[in-house]
Amino acid sequence: MRTLIGVLFDGVAYGSLLFLISLGLSVTMGLMNFVNLAHGAFAMMGGFLCVALMRRFGVSFGLTLPLVFVAIGAAGALLEVALYRRLYRASALDQVLFTIGLTFMVGAAATWIWGPSQQPIELPPALHHQITVLGVDLGTYRLFLIGFVVVLTAALALAITRTRIGAQLRAAVDNPQAAAGVGINVGLLFTVTFAVGAGLSGLGGALAIDVLGLDPTFALKYLVYFLLVVVVGGPGSIRGSLVAALLLGVADVAGKYYVPEVGGFIIYASMVVLLVLFPHGLHGRRT
């Protein structure tokens, strides 16, 4: 029983991390109908920025987090206005080609600047040990991750349901033309949403360094997992992404613990099964 709790805990932590990074992608794919395969690159840039801030400027880990969010968010806004906006009406295939090209460029640039090796990170000591809760050993970093994501999700949910911008966002997702018709600046909304999604992804990337590692192949390597979360959860649905991320995280960790010979099989098989049962995702919207 203790190990089951331990496994669940790890799975939830892993899932939370996936959720944080994939959230932006879900919104982009659901709201703007844009297949942004460069989303992993935002996470990766967040990670590298965090490392650069800590090493070159001596910024503490905690402080890098909001800085990364703002910086990557700004970069996202810039990219959206300059490049992405032109391709909203392009075919899905062209979007795929464009964003993959972008990812290649970012990856190669990262290799050139930081080199191809793994990036080291020094976490504050408070985040680096285990505490025992009810007889189960829990890592403090993973506790921090889960806590962070819970708070963030609550804040987002509040923002979307209780604020005006949130209402505008929901309107734009449901029916962009009607929304524009009532005077909502859909273009600005897109930019802001894209920026927030990118910022969250960058933040997730920084938080992921300790769990997933960081090197210039990060963007492409983990893209599959982010896509997985978004598609299984249903693009455009935050709740869907959360559930999907947690399910897949727990399935992956539990699979590796209980049946390690099967390895990565479980996560892919789960995905196929879930998609066959829920073709539009768990909470997907039928267009």
Place this chain on the structure above:
Amino acid sequence: MAAAPDAVTPGIARPRWHPLEIAFWIIPIPAFFAFPDRRLLLSQIFVYGLFALSLDLVLGYAGILSLGHAAFFGTGAYTAALLAHHGWTEPLTGLIASGAVSAAFGLLVSLLVVPGSDLGRLMVTLGVGLLMYELANQASSITGGVDGLTDLPIGALFGKIPFGLDGRAACVYSFAMLALVFVLARRLVHSPFGLALRGIRENVRRMPAIGVNVNQRLRVVFAIAAGIAGIAGAALTQTTQLCGIDSLGFQRSAELLIMLVFGGAGRLYGALVGATVFIVAQDALAGISPDYWQFWLGAVLVVLVLIARGGLLGAMDLLGRRVKRRR
């Protein structure tokens, strides 16, 4: 003179061969003689051209987004490899057998893929690809795992022409396969079946109204495409005498998608042009800058999409139209 029909205008075009098409198919012959030390690259271009063609049928014509097509390529590759490994070294029959196995596998997978949304299909095909990779990795006593199967005893073509180090036989063999399959694919695409596929891609809701069994058509094309991919995989195994687990990998599927979209999906020649230019460009760039060539490739992709849609052939169409307008 009637212009060659393009992908947008409907109607069963007369499947007569445009003189430029014939010229396109003749090019490889002087290339074969002019570049004797690049025959292996040429052979690989033919194999991947065939692979891209198979994805074009599924993606470009039927509109099924597939990110796991390498699963069928790999199935064909491993079938050919295992046949040779266990004593059946005759290449042509091995090729046909591999194609059949892949097609059957494709039919099975189509049951999972065909009913579903676009994104769902993308992920299910991706999932199948990843699962196949894991399977091959686990069954390493049969497949050789990550190390793969090397030094396969592939027999000589027709008992007389061995697949030598210089790549001559490899080149001719893969070219012949490509040409043959292309002719058949061209026929298919211009047949009522092909027209139905295009109809399904353009407006899937209307097709049942005119009596087309959508899912059945899609399953058939998926199986055919899987078979062709299997033939390409087997051809690669036979011409290189080895089979690696990367033939099933996600990177293969992703590269293939890039090749196809690069050239222009929805046109058979788009697949061939895309494969050719991608492989050649990648080889050239990697020779110049082994560490950073991906940057340049990425830049080309980005620029291509920004200035034109529909891949290379689409860009050339655009240019052609602009030039015509100026006249």
Place this chain on the structure above:
Amino acid sequence: MSFTRNGFLTAAIAGAVALAFPATAACADDTIKVGLILESSGPFASQARQIANGARAYIKAHGDTVGGKKIELVLKDVGGPAPDVSKRLAQELVTRDKVQFLGGFVLTPNALAVAPVSTQAKVPTIIMNAATSIITTKSPYIARVSFTLSQVAAPLAEWAAKNKIKHVYTLVSDYGPGNDAEATFKKVFTAHGGEIVGSVKVPLKNPDFSPFIQRIKDAKPEAVFVFVPAGEASVGFMKAFAERGLDKAGIKLIGTGDLTDDDVLTAMGDPAMGVISTHHYSAAHESPENSAFKKAYADVAGAGVRPNFMAVGGWDGMHLIYDTVKKLGGNVDGDKAMAYITSGVTIQSPRGPIAIDPTTRDIVQDVYVRKVQKVGGQLYNIEFDKVAKVKDPGKS
């Protein structure tokens, strides 16, 4: 289906221009080309770079003229595990660039694919890293200067048995070298009276070690033997190990030197302290050859980069090639070259003395037992014991 004139033009021009990319002019008479096939783009780029820099450093330090001929490196990228590409690159290097030596190979499948080319073209092929035992059996023209997993795992098993470790849990990555490492360790450890309390094979592409670490914790062994490929996997493992508090639970961590690879040791941080490993090279090895090597390496790669065992593979590979060319007076013939290489050559390497076994063409070297300690504020593998002249047990 459409076929426009412009599409045709594109294909024709692209094809002609790119295919006509000029072959590097082969002025065969006074240049000897060495073709290196490396995984320079992709997940193994860091390791490939170490090998390339090691080779370049040797050339820079010893001059590029040997036996009256100029040595030229031709580097080709194979991206990752892609045996068909590797074979094609080897064939092209031999027929187009007319190389007289082949080398490189971080990964086993790429090395295995090249064997038929080496044999048919009679080109001596020097393996600078790929560490699976069977590679050298695939062609009489293949020689290895790096190591094999069996070669370094066996001494570790002996050391563990002799140092009162009775119960060990093994964790290895699920592929060729991992299987070699696990099999050899188990065989030697149990032969010395130890007990394997559990084994697990981890998928090669694995982002998260936590579930596997948890299993180990539950099994409560005295030590855990680990092999994962050097780089991202070893960093990930070490972090998970420390985070779960396995060291505090009294479980010792032992592994092959891939775990404490010099390239990533700094990235691992303090959790790596005290880890015992066996390997053939440590950057902290004290010898005049190693100091010269490190200095030459810094010249090529920059001051902040630490060379690791892959870089030594590149360095010693070039050393072997230079010795061969010198011995043959600049006239390199495949059979004569292999005759020299299998005549019992020895090299004073930065790692220590090494020799090439005349029968197996594989490397024979001293394997060191080391512990990770802080020296001058940085982590290093400090050697405290060694087993001399170890042959690859994977062959017997």
